[in-house]
């Protein structure tokens with residue numbers, strides 16, 4: 126088998142006494158679109174942040190093209206990060222900059238492109254996510270939540286990265302826009318030949334985006350397989366999750382009166 | 383609970399915090415000399431720290447100079463030495479009150495703004511987004527702020543010196559019956575360059591201290607809106623106390639050697 130584009134080996138992370146990731150293993154092949162599903166608070170966002178080096182895992186290794194990047198710092202880390210794009214769950218747009226500059230940020234700051242060319246690319250990218258040139262001149266705080274999400278998506282793909290992370294790309298969008306974004310992700314990933322790792326709660330979205338799906342539960346990927354097999358995974362946890370049933374092996378710690 | 387343990391824990395916590403702060407300040411200074419340098423951001427900070435602090439610093443100075451002249455007039459009147467008012471006013475303003483009061487006022491304005499701004503960026507994951515876009519947050523966020531405050535504080539204090547002396551001059555000539563020409567003559571006659579320069583050196587140090595405190599507390603902020611509020615309060619309180627403490631140390635060092 127070819128070297129996976131991205132591998133997580135036995136990655137563990139605790140916050141205080143809360144175990145979030147518990148020896149997580151995951152391999153994603155080059156050009157593949159992998160979707161991680163899992164309940165709220167199971168550590169999906171933490172997993173992405175561990176790969177990006179924003180959170181240091183307690184143990185385990187993260188490999189890109191077979192190279193260990195777990196402990197890279199400074200310029201070496203930046204060199205690796207230039208190959209990544211990330212859509213944050215909360216958008217995380219810079220509110221001191223207009224929307225176009227947010228999208229152009231990676232081009233200007235990390236790649237040293239001049240502002241005029243970068244702005245042109247930014248406006249082109251914004252158009253692809255359904256935001257017009259006028260929106261580019263607004264401040265992020267002047268956008269609706271869904272528009273912010275799309276602007277953040279534009280920022281994640283503007284530098285044409287090799288590996289793109291989408292943390293809940295369609296949460297907070299209407300179903301039509303959600304589908305537009307899903308298709309856009311599929312198209313971008315295909316056009317760029319990029320490898321994508323997405324997180325979603327939305328099964329419709331997962332089915333559109335994914336080549337393979339994995340389910341995160343109690344700090345591990347408990348099942349993974351091609352999207353076509355998700356309905357006959359034979360895994361009770363996966364079945365409960367994709368059918369959205371309160372009854373099953375996963376118990377939510379909430380009181381129902 | 384064992385009271386000794388509490389004392390021990392508090393002491394250890396204090397030194398741990400002091401160590402973290404020292405490392406942060408060291409990293410900030412180091413980053414000034416390591417590219418990339420964001421000139422545009424420095425310019426923006428110079429304006430926001432310098433220009434927009436002028437009103438508050440000027441008002442503080444004019445009233446301080448005025449009240450100083452009145453009190454010294456009463457005090458020196460007890461042994462018929464009213465003619466020393468101009469000399470003591472300019473001495474007090476340039477050496478102590480100018481830099482210290484400007485430092486405290488700017489701490490209230492600028493440290494708070496820096497802590498709130500960086501704290502919000504931290505809790506909305508904008509700092510994480512910056513890192514992901516291969517941009518060093520020290521170069522991008524901290525260096526322009528620290529440099530701007532360190533460079534602008536001496537200029538502000540120079541202005542504050544002039545306005546403070548003017549406050550004393552106005553009260554003395556308009557209310558206390560001093561001759562205008564004589565007052566100005568006495569102001570400059572016994573003034574030495576070192577009086578002004580020592581105040582400007584203090585100002586630069588205060589600028590560094592107050593910006594580091596603002597950036598440090600904002601950068602390490604956590605816990606949502608409440609955390610940002612706490613960071614802002616801590617920034618202003620610790621900047622003010624550190625300004626007063628370093629002022630004492632500097633006075634001891636500068637004026638006894």
Ligand SMILES: Nc1ncnc2c1ncn2[C@@H]1O[C@H](COP(=O)(O)OP(=O)(O)OP(=O)(O)O)[C@@H](O)[C@H]1O
Nearest residue numbers: 140143145163164165166167168169170171172214
């Ligand atoms: N910086 C942090 N400090 C302490 N605990 C954290 C931190 N970040 C995340 N956690 C904890 O880690 C767990 C997983 O968080 P994470 O954000 O990864 O969840 P998630 O799977 O992305 O959930 P959601 O679908 O709701 O976004 C949570 O219990 C959270 O409280």
Ligand SMILES: [Mg+2]
Nearest residue numbers: 169170214292
């Ligand atoms: Mg999440």
